[in-house]
Every structure is written in structure tokens, then in C-alpha cells.
Amino acid sequence: MTLKTDVLVLGGGLAGLSTAYHLRRAGFKGSVTVAEKSHKPGGRAGTERQGKFLFDHTGHLLHLHDPYGKKLVLDLLKGNVALHERSSWIHSSGVDTRYPFQANTHGLPPKVVAECLAGFARNLYRPRALPKDPSFRAWCLAAFGEGISRRFMFPYNEKLWRTPLDWLTTEWQGRFLPRPRPEEVLYGALVDQKRFFGYNAHFRYPKRGGCQALPDALARRVPELRLNCRVENVDLAERVADIDGLGEVRYERLVNTLPLKTFLDLASPLPAAVREARSRLRWVDVLNLNVGVGRAGLSDRHWVYFPEAAYPFYRVGFTSNFASDMAPKGTTSMYIEVSRRPGEPADLPALERRCIEGLRRSGIMRSSDKVVEKLWIPIECGYVVYDRERTPAVNAIQKHLRGRGVWSIGRWGAWKYSFMEETLLDGKRCAEELLGRFGKERRSNEPLLALK
Ligand SMILES: Cc1cc2nc3c(=O)[nH]c(=O)nc-3n(C[C@H](O)[C@H](O)[C@H](O)COP(=O)(O)OP(=O)(O)OC[C@H]3O[C@@H](n4cnc5c(N)ncnc54)[C@H](O)[C@@H]3O)c2cc1C
Known part of the structure; x- marks a missing residue:
């Protein structure tokens, strides 16, 4: 029928x-x-x-x-929701700095800070001409300069989009990429400025x-x-x-x-x-490894970005810091995100070993920490490529x-x-x-x- x-x-x-x-x-x-x-x-x-x-x-x-x-x-969740102040960070050059990278270079090795500021300052007195419809790569260089682009914007976005940045447009990034003012970039190089930038300074979670x-x-x-x-x-x-x-x-x-x-x-x-x-x-798939670790309080952060190629993942987040019922007492739960081109072979056990090794190298996990639960969630078409x-x-x-x-x-x-x-x-x-x-x-x- x-x-x-x-x-x-x-x-x-x-x-x-x-x-x-x-x-x-x-x-x-x-x-x-x-x-x-x-x-x-x-x-x-x-x-x-x-x-x-x-x-x-x-x-x-x-x-x-x-x-x-x-x-x-809020009507739908009827009180089953909490407001959180974002704690998001970037792990690079062996240290964690606050998100967004471009406004918070304080804490990075002095050579890296100097490189980022010099590129940003160069753009101020000699602005780069941009075509009407620039590539994402050209836009980054014009908005942030060489140093910030090479230390964060390029490696992070190449890792996520797995596409040459010359091919990407800027249509998608409007609200996702904060553009701090020059004084904010300079101040954020001198001190740990605890100011919020970007579209998600606060978030809610059930x-x-x-x-x-x-x-x-x-x-x-x-x-x-x-x-x-x-x-x-x-x-x-x-x-x-x-x-x-x-x-x-x-x-x-x-x-x-x-x-x-x-x-x-x-x-x-x-x-x-x-x-x-x-x-x-075009699109990229996201391979999402979720792990429960048998130790509480692995991190007090919500999530951390990993721009460097030395780490297989581009972002790691701590679900047990969003709500207490996400993980049993005495444990921490985490999500780990790896981007893949469609059809690119993925050896999940090998990738999992590299992820855990990366988490240990970054200092998030100790060598004594045990994974007590895990779940791979493959996300086809995680990100549409612009x-x-x-x-x-x-x-x-x-x-x-x-x-x-x-x-x-x-x-x-x-x-x-x-x-x-x-x-x-x-x-x-x-x-x-x-x-x-x-x-x-x-x-x-x-x-x-x-x-x-
Ligand atoms: C990695 C990642 C992180 C994200 N983080 C956030 C975040 O922090 N905050 C935020 O607000 N948003 C986030 N999003 C975006 C959010 O997931 C989407 O905006 C939202 O879930 C989209 O819902 P949708 O209904 O459009 O698509 P979907 O949720 O994909 O719904 C489509 C439905 O179609 C069903 N379906 C598929 N094939 C068939 C079929 N053949 N027959 C019948 N049903 C079918 C699927 O099962 C699915 O239920 C994130 C997305 C990704 C990929």
C-alpha cells in the first residue's frame, strides 16, 4: 500500500x-x-x-x-541546561595558550611571539592588497600577517580541511574566526589577557x-x-x-x-x-575517538586545538567538564577529532595508538593512565569544503x-x-x-x- x-x-x-x-x-x-x-x-x-x-x-x-x-x-530543555564560560586553548611550541591564537601569543617562546608580532605589525604599516574574492590563505596573510598564519592559521586549517588553503574561499569563516584589534594583539602578547573573543565565549550544555x-x-x-x-x-x-x-x-x-x-x-x-x-x-570526514580514562580531572579545560602535524588530531575536548553525568566518578571523558579525506584509508587501531601517544606527549595523559572505555564515531561529511x-x-x-x-x-x-x-x-x-x-x-x- x-x-x-x-x-x-x-x-x-x-x-x-x-x-x-x-x-x-x-x-x-x-x-x-x-x-x-x-x-x-x-x-x-x-x-x-x-x-x-x-x-x-x-x-x-x-x-x-x-x-x-x-x-x-531553553523552553525545550526546561532547566536541564547549564551556562559555561569557555575555556579553550591551543597547544603549540610545547605550551598551551588561550584561544584565539592571534590575540593570545603570551606564553609562547619569545622567538615565536616576535615572529607573530612582526608579521602583524608589518601588515599595519604596509597593508596587503587583497583581490575581491581572496583565497583563505591570502585572507589570513592580510588579516594576521606571516607569523600568526604560519604558526597557527595555516597548519590548523590544513589539518582540518585537508585541502590546499589557496583553494578555500572565505565564505565560511566570518563568524568563526575572531579578528582582534591591533591593541588587543599587542596586549595579548605582553600579558595573559583573559578577554573573550569570538562567537562562542559562552556556551550552554544539558x-x-x-x-x-x-x-x-x-x-x-x-x-x-x-x-x-x-x-x-x-x-x-x-x-x-x-x-x-x-x-x-x-x-x-x-x-x-x-x-x-x-x-x-x-x-x-x-x-x-x-x-x-x-x-x-567536496568534504572531509571526521574520525571521532571518544575515550574514558580512569583518572578524574585530566584537564580543567573544555577543549584544546592542536595545529602541529606532530599530533594526528586537530582538537581534543573534555566532555566530563561539560556535565558530570557524562563520565562516572573518578574518570575523565574526552573526544578526539581527526580529519580525513573521503576514501582515505584509516587504520583505526594504529590511529588510536597515535592519538593516545599524542595525548601523553602533550601532557594531557600520564603514562600510567588507563583507557577504561572507548568508542569510535565516524562522521561522514563532517565538514563541507568551501x-x-x-x-x-x-x-x-x-x-x-x-x-x-x-x-x-x-x-x-x-x-x-x-x-x-x-x-x-x-x-x-x-x-x-x-x-x-x-x-x-x-x-x-x-x-x-x-x-x-
Ligand atoms: C565535528 C562536529 C562538531 C560540531 N560541533 C557543534 C557544536 O559544538 N555546536 C553546534 O551547535 N553544532 C555543532 N556541530 C553542528 C551540528 O552537528 C549540526 O548543525 C546539526 O547536528 C545538523 O543537524 P541536521 O539535522 O542538519 O543533520 P543531521 O544531524 O545529520 O540529521 C540528518 C538525519 O538524517 C538521517 N539519515 C541519514 N541518511 C538517512 C536515510 N537514508 N534515511 C533516513 N534517514 C537518514 C541521519 O540519521 C540523521 O538523523 C558540529 C558538527 C560536527 C560535524
Whole structure:
């Protein structure tokens, strides 16, 4: 039997849940179905239980900037949330300095501080000319100078993006990369300035249940969520999806929150131009090793960046410092993030040994520390690569999909670099657009949907 639904949402992560929730909240009376392949909601904002530990898919901290987004999250979590003052650091040249590197070179070896300041100062009296659409590499040199770029910006971003920095654009970094004023750069070289820079000086985190508490709370308001339902393929011309667990589902509008490249691989028919645009999408996978260590208080930090190639990971965070129920008493829990090009072979046992060795060398772990629990979480498409192909390709794909009644949203559906609050707002915006579209159709007397 074929199931008929007005709106079919693919994926029960925050984007999909938020779309369904906001459709109902706005009074939509048509039918909605949310198909999620997993046994639980939340996607990448979920939490896995391993023994007595709770492990998120790397660190998932709540950065709330939008008044509505903040209200929504706080309403959903109903007091199950704590506010934290960020403690984030950078480990380089054998020492830890405060984040962001460019504003906090105090504590680095004097030679390194001098190199960073000299490059920054040189830029002040002889600013570099930048083309209209500079590469990320050129932008770093113009914004921070040679020293800061070579000591942090280049090695860190090469390690994360695994892409030549000349190929990257600057579209993604606006809010993610703080630009301190010259006096702040100079002051931060002289003293340990405890000032906060950047978009995430504070963050919130659930007191109980890990990040999963957020999608769980939202899912309780989305009765249309169907778990254990994997989308197998989508016929865009007939507007029919094959979903393991639901069978054939006929829809009027489709909301995709699967990674755009995955969705396109399941969808047909696609014109050659869209298939070609799909082939231009680039990403990196994140291999996330979570470990529980049998000693409390390994670090008082929230997370530490590792720019140097000597360490296989680009970031390490301490989940047990976010909430006490993440790890049993007398232990510490950590997430370790390693970036990989898609298809690049990964020998996980060997990588794990290198990660533990790196943690010992950095001073985080002692040689006597024992790993009492571990969980690898591979994150396919962890970061979308913003090279020069990305935006034209995404625009061409989205234009085509919209013409077929498909909204592709969320961090991976829209193929972008974003965070959870933005994802929730994407779902709200999508619901509003769907309602507007259905409203117009009703005015043209198409008796499709029963709007309030
Ligand atoms: C390494 C890393 C760190 C991050 N840190 C933070 C942070 O600290 N703070 C923050 O705010 N954000 C963070 N984010 C971003 C955050 O994870 C996303 O913004 C958010 O989870 C995106 O939700 P989504 O619904 O768009 O995608 P997803 O969570 O991926 O949801 C898509 C859903 O589709 C499902 N699905 C996939 N294939 C199928 C199929 N064939 N059939 C049915 N269902 C399917 C998946 O199971 C998933 O549930 C981080 C992301 C990464 C990768």
C-alpha cells in the first residue's frame, strides 16, 4: 500500500524535527511524515551510551545567539541546561595558550611571539592588497600577517580541511574566526589577557543526558517522527520515495536533511548538469575517538586545538567538564577529532595508538593512565569544503531541486558550515516557506491541503 503525505521530511536530526515542529506550530493541518533511519532522533546532535559513559559525536555545545533560537532551546530543555564560560586553548611550541591564537601569543617562546608580532605589525604599516574574492590563505596573510598564519592559521586549517588553503574561499569563516584589534594583539602578547573573543565565549550544555537531551525534547513534540525508516531512493518526477520501514511514500513536498551528496545519489532522474554539480561537492570526514580514562580531572579545560602535524588530531575536548553525568566518578571523558579525506584509508587501531601517544606527549595523559572505555564515531561529511566550486554547484543543485518541490536544508542538506541553533532556525524558515507555498496553491484552488 502506498502512504500519502503532504510533506515528507527525510532525516530526524535537528533540521528535520524543527521543520515538522514548526509546521504544526504554525497551524499546518496537512499530513507530515519524518523518516529517520536510526532508532533514535537527533542525528549528529545525538549522544551514544558506552558502558557508564555518554559520548556525543565530538563536542556539541549550544551557542545561542538568536532570540527565538535561544528561547526555543531553553523552553525545550526546561532547566536541564547549564551556562559555561569557555575555556579553550591551543597547544603549540610545547605550551598551551588561550584561544584565539592571534590575540593570545603570551606564553609562547619569545622567538615565536616576535615572529607573530612582526608579521602583524608589518601588515599595519604596509597593508596587503587583497583581490575581491581572496583565497583563505591570502585572507589570513592580510588579516594576521606571516607569523600568526604560519604558526597557527595555516597548519590548523590544513589539518582540518585537508585541502590546499589557496583553494578555500572565505565564505565560511566570518563568524568563526575572531579578528582582534591591533591593541588587543599587542596586549595579548605582553600579558595573559583573559578577554573573550569570538562567537562562542559562552556556551550552554544539558546538565543531564548529553546533547541528546535537545533532540529528544524536540522529538517529543513531533508525533510524525518514524524511526528505523531508511530512505532507499526518491523519484523526483513521480514524487515518490521508497522507505525501508514505510514502503512507498507519495509526497507533495519533500524536505531533505540528508547530506546533499547522499540525497542526490538516492534521487532520480537528475539532469546531467546537476550530476556534474554533484561531482564538484567536496568534504572531509571526521574520525571521532571518544575515550574514558580512569583518572578524574585530566584537564580543567573544555577543549584544546592542536595545529602541529606532530599530533594526528586537530582538537581534543573534555566532555566530563561539560556535565558530570557524562563520565562516572573518578574518570575523565574526552573526544578526539581527526580529519580525513573521503576514501582515505584509516587504520583505526594504529590511529588510536597515535592519538593516545599524542595525548601523553602533550601532557594531557600520564603514562600510567588507563583507557577504561572507548568508542569510535565516524562522521561522514563532517565538514563541507568551501572551495571555489562549492557555491556555484550548491546554487545550481538547489535551484533544480526547488523546481521539483524539494527543500534541502540543515548543515548537510544545504551543504554548509553551521551549528545547531542555525539548523533549528533552518527548519523554522523551511516550514514558513512551505506554508507560504501551500497557501498560494490554495488560493489557486488546488484542493491539496487543509490549512488552518
Ligand atoms: C565535528 C562536529 C562538531 C560540531 N560541533 C557543534 C557544536 O559544538 N555546536 C553546534 O551547535 N553544532 C555543532 N556541530 C553542528 C551540528 O552537528 C549540526 O548543525 C546539526 O547536528 C545538523 O543537524 P541536521 O539535522 O542538519 O543533520 P543531521 O544531524 O545529520 O540529521 C540528518 C538525519 O538524517 C538521517 N539519515 C541519514 N541518511 C538517512 C536515510 N537514508 N534515511 C533516513 N534517514 C537518514 C541521519 O540519521 C540523521 O538523523 C558540529 C558538527 C560536527 C560535524
